[in-house]
Amino acid sequence: MKLIVGLGNPGPEYEGTRHNIGFRVVDAFAARYRIVLDSHEKNAMVGRGRVAGNSLMVARPLTYMNVSGSAVSLLVRANLESPSDLLVVYDDVDLPLSKIRIREGGSPGTHNGMKSIVAALGSDRFPRLRFGIRSEDTDTRRDLADFVLDRFEDGEQEQVAAGVTRAVEAAFLFARDDLRRAMNQFNRDPVPVEPEAT
Numbered sequence: 001m002k003l004i005v006g007l008g009n010p011g012p013e014y015e016g017t018r019h020n021i022g023f024r025v026v027d028a029f030a031a032r033y034r035i036v037l038d039s040h041e042k043n044a045m046v047g048r049g050r051v052a053g054n055s056l057m058v059a060r061p062l063t064y065m066n067v068s069g070s071a072v073s074l075l076v077r078a079n080l081e082s083p084s085d086l087l088v089v090y091d092d093v094d095l096p097l098s099k100i101r102i103r104e105g106g107s108p109g110t111h112n113g114m115k116s117i118v119a120a121l122g123s124d125r126f127p128r129l130r131f132g133i134r135s136e137d138t139d140t141r142r143d144l145a146d147f148v149l150d151r152f153e154d155g156e157q158e159q160v161a162a163g164v165t166r167a168v169e170a171a172f173l174f175a176r177d178d179l180r181r182a183m184n185q186f187n188r189d190p191v192p193v194e195p196e197a198t
Helices: 018-032 065-079 112-121 144-148 154-175 179-186
Strands: 002-006 039-041 044-051 054-061 086-096 100-103 128-134
Touching: 002 018, 002 065, 002 154, 018 054, 018 086, 018 128, 018 144, 018 154, 044 065, 054 065, 065 086, 065 112, 086 100, 086 112, 086 144, 086 154, 100 154, 100 179, 128 154, 154 179
Parallel strands: 002 054, 002 086, 086 128
Antiparallel strands: 039 044, 044 054, 100 128
16 A cells, blocks of 8 residues: 655645645646545545555645644554655745655655654655745745745746646656656656747
8 A cells, every 4th residue: 555645734725825735736646546535534535546556545634734744644554564655745945846856755854744744653764755836036035934825826837737747747656666766757857848940
Protein backbone atom coordinates (compact mmCIF):
# COMPACT_ATOMS: atom_id res chain seq x y z
CA MET A 1 0.00 0.00 0.00
CA LYS A 2 1.15 3.52 -0.87
CA LEU A 3 -0.26 6.70 0.67
CA ILE A 4 -0.21 10.14 -0.96
CA VAL A 5 -1.23 12.98 1.35
CA GLY A 6 -1.81 16.54 0.22
CA LEU A 7 -1.53 19.24 2.87
CA GLY A 8 -3.87 22.20 3.23
CA ASN A 9 -6.48 23.80 5.44
CA PRO A 10 -10.06 22.49 5.36
CA GLY A 11 -13.00 24.75 4.61
CA PRO A 12 -14.23 26.81 1.66
CA GLU A 13 -12.45 29.95 2.85
CA TYR A 14 -9.10 28.27 2.13
CA GLU A 15 -9.94 26.68 -1.23
CA GLY A 16 -7.59 27.81 -3.96
CA THR A 17 -5.05 29.42 -1.64
CA ARG A 18 -1.32 28.96 -2.13
CA HIS A 19 -1.09 27.05 1.15
CA ASN A 20 -3.61 24.50 -0.18
CA ILE A 21 -1.68 23.48 -3.29
CA GLY A 22 -1.15 20.04 -1.72
CA PHE A 23 -4.92 19.52 -1.75
CA ARG A 24 -5.06 20.61 -5.38
CA VAL A 25 -2.36 18.16 -6.47
CA VAL A 26 -4.01 15.27 -4.62
CA ASP A 27 -7.40 16.14 -6.12
CA ALA A 28 -5.89 16.23 -9.62
CA PHE A 29 -4.14 12.89 -9.04
CA ALA A 30 -7.34 11.30 -7.77
CA ALA A 31 -9.33 12.63 -10.73
CA ARG A 32 -6.80 11.28 -13.24
CA TYR A 33 -6.84 7.79 -11.73
CA ARG A 34 -10.57 7.72 -10.92
CA ILE A 35 -10.13 7.66 -7.16
CA VAL A 36 -12.94 9.24 -5.14
CA LEU A 37 -12.13 10.74 -1.76
CA ASP A 38 -15.42 9.73 -0.17
CA SER A 39 -14.41 8.05 3.09
CA HIS A 40 -13.87 9.84 6.40
CA GLU A 41 -11.07 8.02 8.22
CA LYS A 42 -8.49 9.00 10.84
CA ASN A 43 -9.32 12.73 10.66
CA ALA A 44 -8.97 12.76 6.86
CA MET A 45 -10.96 12.36 3.68
CA VAL A 46 -9.51 9.37 1.85
CA GLY A 47 -9.96 7.43 -1.34
CA ARG A 48 -8.57 4.07 -2.41
CA GLY A 49 -7.67 2.60 -5.75
CA ARG A 50 -4.99 0.83 -7.76
CA VAL A 51 -2.36 2.72 -9.70
CA ALA A 52 0.41 1.07 -11.72
CA GLY A 53 -0.63 -2.27 -10.24
CA ASN A 54 -0.21 -1.12 -6.63
CA SER A 55 -2.80 -0.49 -3.94
CA LEU A 56 -2.96 3.22 -3.19
CA MET A 57 -4.66 5.59 -0.80
CA VAL A 58 -4.91 9.35 -1.30
CA ALA A 59 -5.86 11.66 1.55
CA ARG A 60 -6.68 15.23 2.51
CA PRO A 61 -6.38 15.78 6.30
CA LEU A 62 -9.41 17.42 7.91
CA THR A 63 -7.19 18.99 10.55
CA TYR A 64 -5.71 22.43 10.10
CA MET A 65 -2.29 22.60 8.48
CA ASN A 66 -0.33 23.17 11.69
CA VAL A 67 -1.58 19.90 13.21
CA SER A 68 -1.49 17.73 10.08
CA GLY A 69 0.63 15.18 11.91
CA SER A 70 -2.26 13.89 13.99
CA ALA A 71 -4.15 12.69 10.90
CA VAL A 72 -1.12 11.59 8.88
CA SER A 73 0.38 9.52 11.68
CA LEU A 74 -2.92 7.68 12.21
CA LEU A 75 -3.18 6.90 8.49
CA VAL A 76 0.43 5.71 8.31
CA ARG A 77 0.17 3.44 11.34
CA ALA A 78 -3.14 1.94 10.20
CA ASN A 79 -2.20 1.30 6.58
CA LEU A 80 1.53 1.31 5.81
CA GLU A 81 4.39 -1.04 6.54
CA SER A 82 6.88 1.82 6.53
CA PRO A 83 6.88 5.65 6.37
CA SER A 84 8.83 5.24 3.12
CA ASP A 85 5.48 4.31 1.52
CA LEU A 86 4.16 7.82 2.32
CA LEU A 87 4.42 10.80 -0.03
CA VAL A 88 3.49 14.22 1.39
CA VAL A 89 2.70 17.01 -1.08
CA TYR A 90 2.90 20.58 0.22
CA ASP A 91 3.62 24.20 -0.65
CA ASP A 92 7.05 25.77 -0.41
CA VAL A 93 7.40 29.55 -0.32
CA ASP A 94 11.15 29.27 -0.90
CA LEU A 95 10.66 27.68 -4.34
CA PRO A 96 9.71 29.72 -7.42
CA LEU A 97 6.16 29.33 -8.65
CA SER A 98 5.31 25.80 -9.87
CA LYS A 99 8.83 24.38 -9.45
CA ILE A 100 8.66 20.98 -7.78
CA ARG A 101 11.30 19.24 -5.72
CA ILE A 102 11.15 15.64 -4.51
CA ARG A 103 13.24 14.24 -1.67
CA GLU A 104 13.39 10.90 0.11
CA GLY A 105 13.50 12.56 3.53
CA GLY A 106 15.08 15.33 5.53
CA SER A 107 14.30 18.38 7.59
CA PRO A 108 10.80 19.87 7.49
CA GLY A 109 12.31 23.34 7.16
CA THR A 110 9.99 26.17 8.20
CA HIS A 111 6.75 24.45 7.09
CA ASN A 112 4.53 23.96 10.13
CA GLY A 113 2.50 21.15 8.58
CA MET A 114 5.65 19.17 7.90
CA LYS A 115 7.02 19.92 11.36
CA SER A 116 3.82 18.45 12.79
CA ILE A 117 4.12 15.29 10.65
CA VAL A 118 7.78 14.72 11.51
CA ALA A 119 7.00 15.14 15.21
CA ALA A 120 3.99 12.79 15.09
CA LEU A 121 5.82 10.09 13.12
CA GLY A 122 9.03 10.48 15.10
CA SER A 123 10.93 10.38 11.82
CA ASP A 124 11.80 12.56 8.85
CA ARG A 125 12.57 9.57 6.63
CA PHE A 126 9.62 9.69 4.27
CA PRO A 127 9.28 11.07 0.71
CA ARG A 128 7.93 14.53 0.10
CA LEU A 129 7.07 16.68 -2.90
CA ARG A 130 7.43 20.43 -2.47
CA PHE A 131 5.53 22.75 -4.82
CA GLY A 132 6.81 26.29 -5.26
CA ILE A 133 4.31 29.07 -4.59
CA ARG A 134 6.58 32.14 -4.71
CA SER A 135 5.85 34.44 -7.62
CA GLU A 136 8.57 36.59 -9.18
CA ASP A 137 7.20 39.77 -7.63
CA THR A 138 6.72 38.34 -4.13
CA ASP A 139 7.60 41.01 -1.57
CA THR A 140 9.91 39.17 0.84
CA ARG A 141 9.22 41.87 3.46
CA ARG A 142 5.54 40.95 3.48
CA ASP A 143 4.08 38.76 6.21
CA LEU A 144 4.37 35.22 4.86
CA ALA A 145 1.35 34.04 6.84
CA ASP A 146 -0.80 36.43 4.81
CA PHE A 147 0.92 35.57 1.53
CA VAL A 148 0.38 31.80 1.75
CA LEU A 149 -3.31 32.32 2.46
CA ASP A 150 -3.74 34.43 -0.69
CA ARG A 151 -5.12 32.90 -3.85
CA PHE A 152 -3.07 32.64 -7.01
CA GLU A 153 -3.34 35.60 -9.36
CA ASP A 154 -5.15 35.18 -12.68
CA GLY A 155 -1.86 35.58 -14.52
CA GLU A 156 -0.34 32.70 -12.53
CA GLN A 157 -3.05 30.13 -13.15
CA GLU A 158 -1.65 28.64 -16.37
CA GLN A 159 1.77 28.16 -14.79
CA VAL A 160 0.25 26.64 -11.66
CA ALA A 161 -1.85 24.23 -13.72
CA ALA A 162 1.27 23.08 -15.57
CA GLY A 163 3.04 22.55 -12.25
CA VAL A 164 0.11 20.52 -10.92
CA THR A 165 0.28 18.29 -14.01
CA ARG A 166 4.00 17.67 -13.42
CA ALA A 167 3.37 16.97 -9.73
CA VAL A 168 0.70 14.39 -10.62
CA GLU A 169 3.13 12.70 -13.02
CA ALA A 170 5.80 12.61 -10.31
CA ALA A 171 3.31 11.16 -7.81
CA PHE A 172 2.48 8.43 -10.34
CA LEU A 173 6.14 7.39 -10.38
CA PHE A 174 6.09 7.23 -6.57
CA ALA A 175 2.99 5.02 -6.78
CA ARG A 176 4.88 2.81 -9.22
CA ASP A 177 7.78 2.36 -6.77
CA ASP A 178 10.02 4.57 -8.90
CA LEU A 179 10.82 7.48 -6.59
CA ARG A 180 14.39 7.72 -7.85
CA ARG A 181 13.17 8.23 -11.40
CA ALA A 182 10.71 10.86 -10.18
CA MET A 183 13.57 12.73 -8.52
CA ASN A 184 15.78 12.50 -11.61
CA GLN A 185 13.01 13.58 -13.95
CA PHE A 186 11.17 16.25 -12.02
CA ASN A 187 13.80 17.89 -9.82
CA ARG A 188 15.11 19.48 -13.00
CA ASP A 189 13.31 22.51 -14.32
CA PRO A 190 11.20 21.87 -17.42
CA VAL A 191 12.73 22.99 -20.69
CA PRO A 192 10.71 25.93 -22.05
CA VAL A 193 9.17 25.40 -25.46
CA GLU A 194 10.45 27.91 -27.97
CA PRO A 195 7.77 29.43 -30.23
CA GLU A 196 8.03 28.37 -33.84
CA ALA A 197 9.40 30.91 -36.26
CA THR A 198 6.77 32.38 -38.52
